[in-house]
Amino acid sequence: MPPVRPGAGAVTLHDVAAAAGVSLMTASRALRTPEVVSAATREKVMQAVAQTGYIPNLLAGGLKSRRSMTVAALVPVISVPQFLPTIQVLTEQLDRAGYQVLLGQTGYDHAREEALLNTMIGRRVDGIVVAGLLQHGDTARRLARLGVPVVETWDMTERPLDTVVGFSHVQVGAAVAGHFMARGWTRVGLATGSDQRAGQRRAGFLSVIGKEVPTAVTEVPAGVPHGRRALSALLDQAPDLRAVFCSSDGMAEGVLTEALARGLRVPEDLAVIGFGGAEFSASLHPSLSTVHIDGAEIGRRAADVLIARGQGGDSGPAIVDVGFQLVLRGSTGDAA
Numbered sequence: 001m002p003p004v005r006p007g008a009g010a011v012t013l014h015d016v017a018a019a020a021g022v023s024l025m026t027a028s029r030a031l032r033t034p035e036v037v038s039a040a041t042r043e044k045v046m047q048a049v050a051q052t053g054y055i056p057n058l059l060a061g062g063l064k065s066r067r068s069m070t071v072a073a074l075v076p077v078i079s080v081p082q083f084l085p086t087i088q089v090l091t092e093q094l095d096r097a098g099y100q101v102l103l104g105q106t107g108y109d110h111a112r113e114e115a116l117l118n119t120m121i122g123r124r125v126d127g128i129v130v131a132g133l134l135q136h137g138d139t140a141r142r143l144a145r146l147g148v149p150v151v152e153t154w155d156m157t158e159r160p161l162d163t164v165v166g167f168s169h170v171q172v173g174a175a176v177a178g179h180f181m182a183r184g185w186t187r188v189g190l191a192t193g194s195d196q197r198a199g200q201r202r203a204g205f206l207s208v209i210g211k212e213v214p215t216a217v218t219e220v221p222a223g224v225p226h227g228r229r230a231l232s233a234l235l236d237q238a239p240d241l242r243a244v245f246c247s248s249d250g251m252a253e254g255v256l257t258e259a260l261a262r263g264l265r266v267p268e269d270l271a272v273i274g275f276g277g278a279e280f281s282a283s284l285h286p287s288l289s290t291v292h293i294d295g296a297e298i299g300r301r302a303a304d305v306l307i308a309r310g311q312g313g314d315s316g317p318a319i320v321d322v323g324f325q326l327v328l329r330g331s332t333g334d335a336a
Helices: 013-020 024-032 039-052 058-065 081-096 110-122 137-146 169-182 196-209 224-237 249-261 279-283 295-310
Strands: 070-075 100-105 127-131 150-153 163-166 188-193 215-218 243-246 271-273 290-292 319-321 325-327
Touching: 013 024, 013 039, 024 039, 070 081, 070 110, 081 100, 081 127, 081 249, 081 295, 100 110, 110 127, 110 137, 127 295, 150 295, 163 295, 169 196, 169 243, 169 271, 169 290, 169 325, 188 196, 188 224, 188 249, 215 224, 224 243, 224 249, 243 249, 249 271, 249 279
Parallel strands: 070 100, 070 127, 127 150, 150 163, 163 319, 188 215, 188 243, 243 271
Antiparallel strands: 290 325
16 A cells, blocks of 8 residues: 555544455454454554554543543653653653653743643543642642542652652751751851742751751752852852752752852862752762752652552552652762
């Protein structure tokens, strides 16, 4: 059969059946339940699919089975390194179970997040994974009413919408502040993003320090340029600053760069801790102390929840705390 001409109309299953020399029912079975037809028939049908360029109508199949075999995954910014392991493992796990992932970028904008969620609901996704919490807006209430499985990640709450897989940002901030205090560093500051989770880390940090500290707030996502500007602002506020906690490893790299440009020694004059556990953090000079999050485990556990729900099984506890690890390196004088 010659290739279908552009503009000749969508290729249908009838075209595939005709090209393969089989009935419409046989072609349908070869694609939907291939185990019930012979290997030779499957091969003929698959060759016809390749020849015609046929793409199955997944929505039509989903209307019959009430399953679309798609999952929506929403992250603030796709390019942020800390979310990449989560998306990679989530996609791999779901792919092995026959699901496809639709990825959306919210840009730290609640209105955009709601618009994306409404679009995904309209496409009848079988589950939603979101970086953050959905404790706001009509869309969260709609999801609860519809019974769409939702896994909130990279955060923690005692009252998840459905299931949460993450950790406490408040505890992260408290742990970093505790390390600063243990080292006797009281002239400390914060280089922080403007997003809600960074705000939670700041709250945890201040709860341990016990007082307000110099703070530079930047737009998100924050990288090296933001870190350089943040340290400049902090030193304007407190020239005798001794240690800085940054809301991302990218921002921390900028703080290290600005410190070097100003002739400050790290960690002798200024100690720095980042957040996220980015791969590059160990390769900086000095190596960057950071808060490591097992993003791959978050993706794995989120996928397990959705797969179990799709199979009608027990998805486990509603609250999964993967914790975090304070990785101490050269930028705080703890390692070479």
